[in-house]
Amino acid sequence: MIAFGPVPSRRLGKSMGINNIPLRKVCSYSCIYCQLGARQKSSTERETFYEPQTIRDSVESLLGRISPADKPDYLTFVASGEPTLDANLGKSIRLLKGFNIPIAVITNASLLSDPVVRENLMDADWVSVKVDTVTGNVWRRINRPHPSLTLNLVMEGIKRFAADFKGTLVTETMMLEGFNDNPEAIQSTSDFILQLKPSKAYIAIPTRPPAVSSVKPAGSENINMAYQIFSKKGLKTELILGFEGKNTGYTGNAENDILNISSVHPLREDAMDELLRKDNADFSTVEKLIREGKLIQLEYEDKKYYIRYYR
Ligand code: SF4
Incomplete structure (x- = not known):
């Protein structure tokens, strides 16, 4: 199944997912918190998985089967692996533009040092890049990158992409207890994110069973500290704690409003x-x-x- 959903997404509204990686988890990272499990093919080689027309046909077929009320707000590349490993990604995005539905891509950003990958994403409307840490040894422990990757190049690639991309750029930082949740780590991560000028910086925690079972989400004290440090720098920051919260404002139901906000x-x-x-x-x-x-x-x-x- 290439196209699936639509599923409700706090960030994207109704999101029709596109899994453009058919094999079981092909990724350039092997994050300790990955919810897709530990088994995977580790790769930085871009390859052809599906023909863009096959992806388009799958989306068209699903769009034809859902009710008008479920029309998605976004078509989202959210693969069982890293979507930019798909050598046809740019072509697929351009082809899907014909549906007049904004295109989103959720990427680990590790291949953005490649100008072709950056170019492929230029036609997307919304891109989320992963920035868990800017410290090499922590990066290797959290994201467990393919040996051919270096953090400096990854960060340089993210900066170049952020400077050129005209769509909506957001960042996502997964906060893990004992890895990247201390004040110094949060300061340096947020300093780097600030340079990217994202529309929003999301601070997330793992909410499903992680690839490494001992991995724990950062505690609430540190999540709050991270939020305050990010926000103080001027980053528009939101938390993703696994609840479908919303800035609903005041509805008259104090309990719901408090829990949502x-x-x-x-x-x-x-x-x-x-x-x-x-x-x-x-x-x-x-x-x-x-x-x-x-x-x-x-x-x-x-x-x-x-x-x-x-x-
Ligand atoms: S980048 Fe995403 S898919 Fe790849 S290992 Fe990390 S969490 Fe899993």
């Missing part, structure tokens, strides 16, 4: 007070959510924050 970003105490006031609720709602294990209170630089509890 605190899944996307920590609520500082003054923002929480404001939310409760607008929703005609009081602090007992917050206490109830904390008691139920759905919300956690944290402190950072003498301020209280509330974040959706995830572990």
Whole structure:
């Protein structure tokens, strides 16, 4: 199955997935948190998997079978592996443009030092690049790259792509306990991301069983710290904690609003007070959510924050 879904995606709305890598997980990385499991073919060689017309036919067929209400907001290359390993990616993107649905690509960005790969992505409308760390030994431990890759070249490639790409660029940083969740690591990662001028910087945690079972998501204190450090630098930052949260604003239902908003970003105490006031609720709602294990209170630089509890 090449085209699948559409599936609801917080970042992309209704997203029709395109798996342009037919073999079981072909990737240039072997991330310890990969949800596709440990078995894979490690490669940096681009190859032909499907003909672009085959991908187009699969998308067309699925579009013909779904109801008009399910029309996707994006056609998203989200492969069982690294989508830019597909030598036909650029052609496929151009062909799919004919559907007049924006095209998204979620890439580990490791091949962006190749000008052809950068060129292939230029026709996409939305691209997410992975930036978990900018420290070589941490990169090797988290992303376990193919031996032919070097971090300097990967970072240079990402910078060049970010400078040239006219669509929406976002970054994704997976925060892992004991790897990249200390203040120095977060500072250096966010400094690099700032140079890319992304529309949004997403901070994520693994929410499905990781390839290496001992891998743990960063704790809430460090997730909050990362959010504050990223935001202070001027990065428009959102959290991906595995909940379908949304910046819904004030709906009159304080519980739902708190859970939705605190899944996307920590609520500082003054923002929480404001939310409760607008929703005609009081602090007992917050206490109830904390008691139920759905919300956690944290402190950072003498301020209280509330974040959706995830572990
Ligand atoms: S880049 Fe993505 S597909 Fe490849 S190993 Fe990492 S998480 Fe898995």
